[in-house]
Amino acid sequence: MKNLELGEDNSKRDNNPDINEEAMAASSAATEGVAAAALRSVIQRVHQAAERSARGPDRIRIVAVSKTKPVSLLRQVYDAGHRCFGENYVQELVEKAPQLPDDIEWHFIGNLQSNKVKALLTGVPNLAMVETVDDKKIADRLDRMVASMERKPLKVFIQVNTSGEESKSGVEPAGCVELAQHVSQSCPNLEFCGLMTIGMLDYTSTPENFKTLAQCRSEVCKAIGMPEEQCELSMGMSGDFELAIEMGSNNVRIGSTIFGAREYPKKN
Numbered sequence: 001m002k003n004l005e006l007g008e009d010n011s012k013r014d015n016n017p018d019i020n021e022e023a024m025a026a027s028s029a030a031t032e033g034v035a036a037a038a039l040r041s042v043i044q045r046v047h048q049a050a051e052r053s054a055r056g057p058d059r060i061r062i063v064a065v066s067k068t069k070p071v072s073l074l075r076q077v078y079d080a081g082h083r084c085f086g087e088n089y090v091q092e093l094v095e096k097a098p099q100l101p102d103d104i105e106w107h108f109i110g111n112l113q114s115n116k117v118k119a120l121l122t123g124v125p126n127l128a129m130v131e132t133v134d135d136k137k138i139a140d141r142l143d144r145m146v147a148s149m150e151r152k153p154l155k156v157f158i159q160v161n162t163s164g165e166e167s168k169s170g171v172e173p174a175g176c177v178e179l180a181q182h183v184s185q186s187c188p189n190l191e192f193c194g195l196m197t198i199g200m201l202d203y204t205s206t207p208e209n210f211k212t213l214a215q216c217r218s219e220v221c222k223a224i225g226m227p228e229e230q231c232e233l234s235m236g237m238s239g240d241f242e243l244a245i246e247m248g249s250n251n252v253r254i255g256s257t258i259f260g261a262r263e264y265p266k267k268n
């Protein structure tokens with residue numbers, strides 16, 4: 001899978017066993033900046049989790065989730081060699097993307113409204129993936145927009161609401177087969193790549209949520225005739241990415257552990 005090349009780059013950097021890792025992290029924190037140092041530590045933890053699940057680290061993509069963070073901090077992580085970033089808000093992404101190199105692979109991971117599709121696709125030519133397709137309408141809208149532009153097919157994940165919490169977007173697990181069939185059969189400008197979920201906010205039942213997503217994958221793959229190893233799972237965030245990898249994730253979305261806690265402007 002071509003889009004998993006990132007992990008290979010990452011793995012080249014931290015495989016010298018002679019260096020004390022903590023000392024290295026501490027000294028590099030001073031010279032290379034906290035976000036870059038945090039990224040190194042995340043890469044290491046991802047590698048260890050991949051080993052525990054008997055998979056190669058090159059099969060696991062780290063999406064650095066940079067919402068609310070300034071371009072200068074993204075730049076630091078980019079300069080440390082990272083190329084895959086995730087954003088939640090169209091307006092924010094459209095402002096940041098032109099200020100950064102165009103070899104970044106942007107993942108859109110927020111709730112996408114139909115009326116923002118055009119702004120997203122025209123404003124971010126290097127948009128690599130939309131992880132949050134959750135109904136036919138948004139799939140059709142994306143498909144038509146890509147068709148009208150000169151760009152390669154857009155990779156998509158289908159977002160599944162595995163926790164049943166009403167506040168979460170995502171298709172119900174029972175509806176994921178039908179939506180995957182629609183995307184893979186009726187949206188020629190979209191490339192169906194897998195399934196995405198956000199676990200429970202309190203993390204207590206994420207193993208259940210991750211299991212549900214893996215079950216959805218089995219059903220989807222059977223229905224559309226896709227080999228399971230080609231169908232990716234996007235699950236795991238700062239609080240649970242190691243568990244997610246052990247349960248089969250190959251796309252982890254990590255924000256605060258790399259960039260620090262987010263501060264949202266207070267609404268008054």
Ligand SMILES: *Cc1c(COP(=O)(O)O)cnc(C)c1O
Nearest residue numbers: 065109237238239253254255256
């Ligand atoms: C913000 C966000 C993340 C990152 O969350 P952290 O806990 O900061 O790692 C991952 N996925 C989605 C969909 C998000 O909105």
